[in-house]
Amino acid sequence: MREERDTHLVEVLGISDETPDAKTYDFEVKSSHFDFLPGQEVKLYADTPPKKSDWRFYSLASSPLKRGQIQLTIKHEGGAFAPHFLSNARVGDRYVIEGPVGKFLTKGHRLISEGRAKTMVLLAASSGISPFKSLIEYSVDKALDLDIILMHSVKTRSDWIYKSVLPRLLERCSQLRLVYAFTRERESLYHNDFNGYPSDRFRYVANRRFQLEDVVAHVPDFADSYYAICGGITFIGGIKAIGEPGMLQKLINGGVPRESIEIVSFGAK
Numbered sequence: 001m002r003e004e005r006d007t008h009l010v011e012v013l014g015i016s017d018e019t020p021d022a023k024t025y026d027f028e029v030k031s032s033h034f035d036f037l038p039g040q041e042v043k044l045y046a047d048t049p050p051k052k053s054d055w056r057f058y059s060l061a062s063s064p065l066k067r068g069q070i071q072l073t074i075k076h077e078g079g080a081f082a083p084h085f086l087s088n089a090r091v092g093d094r095y096v097i098e099g100p101v102g103k104f105l106t107k108g109h110r111l112i113s114e115g116r117a118k119t120m121v122l123l124a125a126s127s128g129i130s131p132f133k134s135l136i137e138y139s140v141d142k143a144l145d146l147d148i149i150l151m152h153s154v155k156t157r158s159d160w161i162y163k164s165v166l167p168r169l170l171e172r173c174s175q176l177r178l179v180y181a182f183t184r185e186r187e188s189l190y191h192n193d194f195n196g197y198p199s200d201r202f203r204y205v206a207n208r209r210f211q212l213e214d215v216v217a218h219v220p221d222f223a224d225s226y227y228a229i230c231g232g233i234t235f236i237g238g239i240k241a242i243g244e245p246g247m248l249q250k251l252i253n254g255g256v257p258r259e260s261i262e263i264v265s266f267g268a269k
């Protein structure tokens with residue numbers, strides 16, 4: 001196995017099923033220190049049938065203050081790496097990660113450290129929620145006085161990553177509010193499926209994507225808030241062929257300055 005300056009050996013401590021195509025892995029970091037900030041990612045290396053020592057980027061999903069351990073949430077996108085990793089990784093297996101790298105949420109951290117962050121609006125699609133879980137846990141651990149509005153878009157309730165983790169975070173962070181878009185499900189199917197989600201801090205829309213109006217409705221100081229967007233390129237940039245703007249354009253169209261928005265794309269689908 002490779003061991004270089006910024007590479008670290010990690011061991012799988014636990015595996016949690018999130019959805020039929022995504023799992024969260026708890027790793028023990030064997031190196032004496034591994035520091036990162038929410039928003040950063042690592043390269044995770046693994047041997048796959050077509051390629052030895054292949055790798056993909058994964059956002060660090062846990063609080064950086066949980067020393068010696070990290071979490072990665074890995075979703076199958078039909079490619080050559082994640083499907084193999086999800087089927088084969090077992091508790092006790094060892095892997096190499098490289099990093100941390102990445103500058104996502106840099107501006108958010110600056111606002112926090114300068115005491116200028118009031119409301120952070122985190123817009124995620126699917127596994128794009130991973131870096132935001134890290135940020136929310138960090139905010140809880142540091143007892144930050146920060147209003148966080150997490151807007152998470154998933155196809156159906158079966159694609160809801162962290163469905164069982166979020167109620168605990170809502171309990172620990174009274175300044176956290178959640179808004180969901182179940183883009184391919186009808187509301188009539190729901191029958192009270194939201195146990196553990198307090199109705200005053202959990203809202204959803206069904207059978208459609210988030211629109212600018214949803215953000216305006218849920219963010220009191222809409223134009224003056226800080227925004228971070230994470231997900232596939234379609235969520236961020238839209239679909240040109242059908243004239244559908246992505247979240248970035250929707251916010252800018254609504255009057256949010258571009259410099260108040262940070263983005264990271266997980267892939268091209």
Ligand SMILES: Cc1cc2nc3c(=O)[nH]c(=O)nc-3n(C[C@H](O)[C@H](O)[C@H](O)COP(=O)(O)OP(=O)(O)OC[C@H]3O[C@@H](n4cnc5c(N)ncnc54)[C@H](O)[C@@H]3O)c2cc1C
Nearest residue numbers: 056057058059075077078079080081082232266267268269
């Ligand atoms: C900075 C960064 C951070 C990332 N963090 C995470 C993370 O925390 N969790 C996670 O599951 N994935 C994350 N990804 C994506 C990850 O690297 C893999 O691409 C993903 O797990 C799919 O692996 P795969 O082998 O199925 O598909 P790949 O072989 O990687 O890709 C197959 C196809 O799917 C597209 N694609 C890959 N991921 C996505 C996505 N999330 N949304 C839309 N299209 C996608 C690719 O562009 C490609 O067209 C991140 C990517 C980047 C660049």
